[in-house]
Amino acid sequence: MKRELPIAALRSACEYKELFDLSRISTMRVGGLARYFFKPVSKEELCRLLDILDEVGYPYKLIGGASNTLFCDDVYEGAVISTRGLGSISREGSSFLCEAGVSLASLLSYAAGCGYGGAEQLWHIPGTLGGAVAGNAGAHGLEVFDVLEGVYIRRGLDGRCVELSPELLEPSYRTTKIKCGADITVLGATVGLDFSNAEDILRQKRKFAQMRAKTQPIGEPSLGSVFKRSDGVSAAFYIDKLGLKGYRVGGAAISDKHAGFIVAERGASPKDVLRLIAIIKEKVHDAFGIGLECEIDIVGGADVLFDRTEK
Template sequence: MSTPTYLYPYMDFLEALSSISPSLSFDEPLSKHTTFRVGGPASITVSPQSREELVKVFELVKRMTPSLPICLLGKGSNVVFDDEGYGGLVIFTSGMQNVNFHSADEEGYTNVTAECGASLTVLSRQCATEGRSLEGLAFAYGIPGTIGGAIVMNAGAFGGEISDIVHSVDYYDPQTGDIITADKEDLHFAYRHSLFTEHPEYVVLSTTLRMKEGVNEIIVDQMAANMTTRRLKQPVELPNAGSVFKRPEGYFAGKLIEDSGLKGFRIGGAQVSEKHAGFIVNTGDATAEDIKSLVAHVAHVVKVNFGVTLEREIRYITTKRNGD
């Protein structure tokens, strides 16, 4: 793979980076790594295979190219990158998917430790198959994200949230170089909020969930029902990033948008879903700019019609790694 000329000034850094993590690539289209299927190229991408490798990548950047923007990316199911792409280093967490089921304790709880890149849906299934019947993750069956992304966003559905079953999270603070194990009460979980939305510079390395033994048939039935509901009510057939807006206190964003007559409204290739007005879909050729314009338009119309401010749930990632 040849190095683009604009990265020539970084040759020493790139050589050192590839000796830590050989999975380097340049100008990788981010549209291939996001569920919205938009986003231009990332200057550099890398996929560490362990927390040690990931930490070494951060240490190297700090030592050699401290001003290089860095962004973590799980399954890209809650983000919009710019059409111009990302002028920095995108770290994919897909190489870190180990899951460890510990033995049950005397109270009947099992701790499950999952690396940040583990798939939520796969983990949810693993908890109810292979002889296990662990309660608490059926809500996540069908959420197309990673455990790391779910911790950051405190992902939730069908009355459950990941924070309900979190025991602790190991995270890395690139500024101090520390790896910290934080218990649930120190993670500031609230609706689509966590310590990691407050500190976008922190890196979730792994999460330990504390799960109770349940009845297998009930868990499996819940998972199946949740998946059926998703397929019926959500525009799963078109690229999207889930609910665009958070639920405003006392309202449903989708209903406010539908009642504003915006179902099906489009800007360029971005459209308010005909199936569920809380979603925006990429009808085929949407750009990030189309999506952002549509998001702004929808929020404006709802504000004018109902006086309600819609707050974005999906995250815009620009080269300044502001996490929002």
């Protein structure tokens, strides 16, 4: 049964847009429409909104920088909620208290300004702290959970907001309880950094930026690495071995620079991306017997997947 949104109650809770084009916020610049799009400006506003949606059982999807999420349906029949309006950062000694919508770059840049660093590996990961916590983002041997001291969450179960010790979110390689479907919203987190020298921080930041620029299609619309490593071997290794760099479906192509990235050209649709993902999985499975698992979060797209299994 189609659930209706309690518009009157929501109007007082948070501003919203209808039929919002999600390609506008995706780092891949693809996506369908969201039936409703909300951008709360405080934790209180976000929680009030979630309380209302939970009460009526209306579906919603949290989004930070949308740098790891692919919305596949023409219309997502629910509410997409951006945390980008939750952007405050403060400091208590070496601990940085951030709201979920703060980008990793803003957090690390703020901390560097206070003379703290040690997590420069994470600087160039696009997206928000909330998204990084949900997926345990990481790079160059450091994961976000390595520097987390606490996480402030709202539990969907009872709507309560509590501070958690990070390990309770069960982080492992590019995943947590949240990414595995637990009904938890990250409202904010505390990140612990080391007292550092400004020049060292800058040098490290530059080093990691150069490493990325050498190996990744920076500046092209993408969602980063599409697949997780499999038994420690990158998906790019298998895809490259099959000579698939440059292989395309519609406007979606496997990057010539990094076989684990799919880049979108003008006019690409999320379904092109999804079809390409399905083809890559099939080819890698047929050739190596490896079942690649997606690192990106795919929302919807059942029609494409169903279409393939029917053939």
